[in-house]
Amino acid sequence: MRVNLSPLSILAALAVRSVSAVILPNITARQSNTFSTPVIWEDLADLDIIRVGTDYYYSASTMHYSPGAPILHSVDLSHWVFIGHSVPTLSFGSNDYNLAGSHAYVRGIWASTLKHRPSNGEFIWLGCVDFSKTYVYNSPAITGPWSQVSVINNCYYDAGMLIDDDDAIYVAYGNTQISVAKLSADGKSQVSTQQVYSSTVGTIEGSRFYKKNGVYYILVTGPPSKEYVLKSTSGPFGPYTIRSLVLDLPSPIDGGSPHQGGLIDTPSGDWFYMAFVDAYPGGRMPTIAPVTWSSDGWPSVQLVNGGWGTSYVSPLPSQPLGTLQGTDTFTSLGPSWEWNHNPDTTAFQINNGLVLRTATVTNDLYAARNTLTHRILGPKSSGTILLDVTNMADGDQAGLAMFRDMSAWIGVKRSGSTKQIVMVNGLTMSGPNTTPSWQTTSTGQTIATASFTGNQVWFRATADIRPGGTNAATFSYSTDGTTFQNLGNTLTMKTDWTYFMGYRFGIFNFATKALGGSVTAKSFTLALA
The missing domain is CATH 2.60.120.200 (Jelly Rolls)
Known part of the structure; x- marks a missing residue:
């Protein structure tokens, strides 16, 4: 979520069958696949992307639109269909969200996070609303039913969730001062929180939290054109060191530079960084590029002639699930x-x-x-x-x-x-x-x-x-x-x-x-x- 002013200053100043969820017959012939830019030419910003087996799920911001936090599904990271929403109605304790004499324009669901918990098969979504409280929704299946199960009296601004190997739940969050919270075993309350990094590179936000080979990573964006990686070999509470992932790249579609995204892997071990590009008047469009890892554990995005490629060859076979038209x-x-x-x-x-x-x-x-x-x-x-x-x-x-x-x-x-x-x-x-x-x-x-x-x-x-x-x-x-x-x-x-x-x-x-x-x-x- 790009914020050029501080969040508080902005706040103070401030089932018809879906076209895009039409499922085609089973596809047996698999063709070669290409990641094009944008992957989805629709407004789907502040993404969080996860893999469950061979299925990929994508969550995005929706602000004042209801239902909130759409979920998209793909099996090849190229073709996506809408399958549901994590937030069935904007039940955030304010009549403004009902547009009944007052309104909540440009409030509501900003950068939030979606994860799957292998220990019980549950899906968890959480996000901070109105810079005030964090709302937690759970579902036994990705398509629902989703229910609000908790309200945490702390704003996990631009949250990124991690389900650790021991099933502990952590949330990285913050603007410029990045913190990590540990949640209770049921994921409904906060056990502890502490600041883990103070930015040396200007404004950072949009946290996404990962663990790979015992190392903890927090991706953060420097809006509107940068992405950084925080790395800790000492546990989820750091200390963290920082390196850049992408910096002020030429736009692949004559819009903004790709930034504020997430990492995703395939079952075979290929890695990708999925980000969004500011592309108004349409909004913010997702794009994807391959990632490699250095011997000392830092990710790098594969560039083309010094910029984000307009397309990449994918290791995944093409498997369209439906159509957006x-x-x-x-x-x-x-x-x-x-x-x-x-x-x-x-x-x-x-x-x-x-x-x-x-x-x-x-x-x-x-x-x-x-x-x-x-x-x-x-x-x-x-x-x-x-x-x-x-x-x-x-x-x-x-x-x-x-x-x-x-x-x-x-x-x-x-x-x-x-x-x-x-x-x-x-x-x-x-x-x-x-x-x-x-x-x-x-x-x-x-x-x-x-x-x-x-x-x-x-x-x-x-x-x-x-x-x-x-x-x-x-x-x-x-x-x-x-x-x-x-x-x-x-x-x-x-x-x-x-x-x-x-x-x-x-x-x-x-x-x-x-x-x-x-x-x-x-x-x-x-x-x-």
């Missing part, structure tokens, strides 16, 4: 979807599609509950929804947004008995340096309209999220699902990092007059453009 017909709510804050569960249902009843009376999309979001697939993709608006009520507004702290949308407004297709641009938020932070500064302006008399309409948003690309999002609609008509102007997406999360597609329905109306999203199609 395709059409979701909303027969259940799958793990590639996340709500903007906790949803009002009484205001949506699965019934021949995703029925979204109005949950908020407002003229502000940022204040409207039950906006369902999906990551954009890079380098350029479109999201298309089929929306049934038969049951919209007077004053309702529903459609498809490009959602971030500067947003735009295309949709339907109903006034009296009249429905009108509109494109709205210029929705903005104040940012982190206001009190309170992330307040709505504009609810947008209607740029263009089109007449509409039917009950079903397709809306499409197309986004170019390449770093150094056009950063453009455009909007169109169709009344037959085949011929699309552009409407309105272009949203030039923001490329700064302070919101942390990248742009997303957002499906919404809110009331400006009174609750009672509804729309049904019949399908969502994600396709490269």
Whole structure:
């Protein structure tokens, strides 16, 4: 998690079947594999990656989106599918996470940690929320059910967990001053904690904790472009010495330098470093490179002409498990979807599609509950929804947004008995340096309209999220699902990092007059453009 200011100063200033979880038939023919950059062109930052047997699992930050901490699965480190979330709902003791009169934008789940405990087969996730307390979730299986089992009255900021050979649980954490905590045998409370390293290289954070051949390692990032390794041969509490792993490398995708990642091995003993690249407006994208170990126990990333390679030959055979593209017909709510804050569960249902009843009376999309979001697939993709608006009520507004702290949308407004297709641009938020932070500064302006008399309409948003690309999002609609008509102007997406999360597609329905109306999203199609 990149923080250019201190964490406290920022805080003070501040199941539809998933498209990405469609499982293909068993694959018997294994082909050669290549690690491309990025490995997954979606916003999946602050990663923690683990291996259980021959399966790999990946956890990422989600901030104010719910459910939180998505879990992805791979067997070849190249092809990934969403399979669940470690945090079913943002139950962090604050109504802000319900978006019911207050909000938790850019709070919630920052860099957290996921581990498997071999002694009992349990999976453990923990993370610090609001720089205050650390929440612990457990599950008997990676796909759940996940339950909050403990709240530790200490902030393990940017935590990295280690299950030691003797089954003891340790957590490395901190910003610049790195500490290690030992947890109780059940992993639900703190036994002790002590500082183990004070940085000599500036700000460091993003801890990831490992043990190899009896030696303890803590990976830490120097945001936004460096990664260091702390090494101890004297146990988990050090002392630690430091060396660099990657420093200010040229970007492999015209974005930032790879940093803040984790180490992962294969059953045959190959090692890799998986990091992320700042690649706004899309977010932070994971990338992977091989690692070798020196005779004195230090890891090194394999570079190509002095930089991170745009691709590497993989020792693992290619085994795709599914696809990130395709059409979701909303027969259940799958793990590639996340709500903007906790949803009002009484205001949506699965019934021949995703029925979204109005949950908020407002003229502000940022204040409207039950906006369902999906990551954009890079380098350029479109999201298309089929929306049934038969049951919209007077004053309702529903459609498809490009959602971030500067947003735009295309949709339907109903006034009296009249429905009108509109494109709205210029929705903005104040940012982190206001009190309170992330307040709505504009609810947008209607740029263009089109007449509409039917009950079903397709809306499409197309986004170019390449770093150094056009950063453009455009909007169109169709009344037959085949011929699309552009409407309105272009949203030039923001490329700064302070919101942390990248742009997303957002499906919404809110009331400006009174609750009672509804729309049904019949399908969502994600396709490269």
